Amino acid sequence: MEHRREATARLFDELENASDDERRRIRDEIVRLNMGVASDCARRYRQRGIATEDLDQVAYLGLVKAVRGFEPGRGHDFLSFAVPTIRGEVRRHFRDLGWALRPPRSIQELQSRIHAAEGDLSQELGRSPRPSDLARHLGVDLEQVLDALGATGCFAPASLDVVGADGDDSLGDRLGTADPAFDQAEARITLAAVLRGLTPRERRILELRFFGNHTQAEIGADIGVTQMQVSRLLNRILARLRERMLAASDEAPVSSGPAA
Structure with missing residues (x-):
């Protein structure tokens, strides 16, 4: 507005x-x-x-x-x-x-998919995949990937702010x-x-x-x-x-x- x-x-x-x-x-x-x-x-x-x-x-x-x-x-x-x-x-x-204590089921399922994709993407890219790489590979929104990573403690709050600014x-x-x-x-x-x-x-x-x-x-x-x-x-x-x-x-x- x-x-x-x-x-x-x-x-x-x-x-x-x-x-x-x-x-x-x-x-x-x-x-x-x-x-x-x-x-x-x-x-x-x-x-x-x-x-x-x-x-x-x-x-x-x-x-x-x-x-x-x-x-x-x-x-x-x-x-x-x-x-x-x-x-x-x-x-x-x-x-x-x-x-x-327990993330929602949808987050748990996405965490499993992220874990499975990280190895393949690391080999393909020659580096650790970024959240945006994971989102493209899995065909999901970047926000969903950030939520899943945040739920496992993989990201600190400060880095969430930086990535989320895109x-x-x-x-x-x-x-x-x-x-x-x-x-x-x-x-x-x-x-x-x-x-x-x-x-x-x-x-x-x-x-x-x-x-x-x-x-x-x-x-x-x-x-x-x-x-x-x-x-x-x-x-x-x-x-x-x-x-x-x-x-x-x-x-x-x-x-x-x-x-x-």
């Missing part, structure tokens, strides 16, 4: 000379403006064993991370940076909480339609306001996980708990975020038309 792209670019321009308070307000506005993009990214991973609401929350946190990390001066469109950042966070969430401009173009389910929510709530309702410990966990790229083991060492406890805490925090956002949506009056 061109209007969103233009508005996002304008807001990032305003960030350069803004005060600290204004920067927070502008970033909140950018997040609200692009929540539909985050929801579209999360939708690609639904019905894979993790609650839809939890995926949306992870995607929103990935969006916040993208807003904080985007550098307009590099000349790239925000979506070309935000989409792989959001998708990378969702994939990492699957590895941490979903696929660590063709992201075209993907971003396909993300132009906002999710209707969030049209009214975008007008009523800000993710930042919900995050401020967490305890200092909960905010610390989210900061380490989503903005510091720490592993669950590292987070556990930082706050003095086990990796398994960190996993349970993350699930609990995401559930609380979901409840608060839904409560905020339910409490707000629904408008039948544009505001006067």
Whole structure:
């Protein structure tokens, strides 16, 4: 949607000379403006064993991370940076909480096909096959190969972001339609306001996980708990975020038309 792209670019321009308070307000506005993009990214991973609401929350946190990390001066469109950042966070969430025990059957089957193809491709190419090589050889989407490799721990989150950036401009173009389910929510709530309702410990966990790229083991060492406890805490925090956002949506009056 061109209007969103233009508005996002304008807001990032305003960030350069803004005060600290204004920067927070502008970033909140950018997040609200692009929540539909985050929801579209999360939708690609639904019905894979993790609650839809939890995926949306992870995607929103990935969006916040993208807003904080985007550098307009590099000349790239925000979506070309935000989409792989959001998708990378969702994939990492699957590895941490979903696929660590048992990947979906479709992923397991693709893992077997990838394993069988790697030997032949290595001989044919004279090097280890890249994900794009495997995708062409198997006749599947690159995203499916990345998901399968990510589920086995073959790729680190940073490399997923790099490989996933191929063709992201075209993907971003396909993300132009906002999710209707969030049209009214975008007008009523800000993710930042919900995050401020967490305890200092909960905010610390989210900061380490989503903005510091720490592993669950590292987070556990930082706050003095086990990796398994960190996993349970993350699930609990995401559930609380979901409840608060839904409560905020339910409490707000629904408008039948544009505001006067």
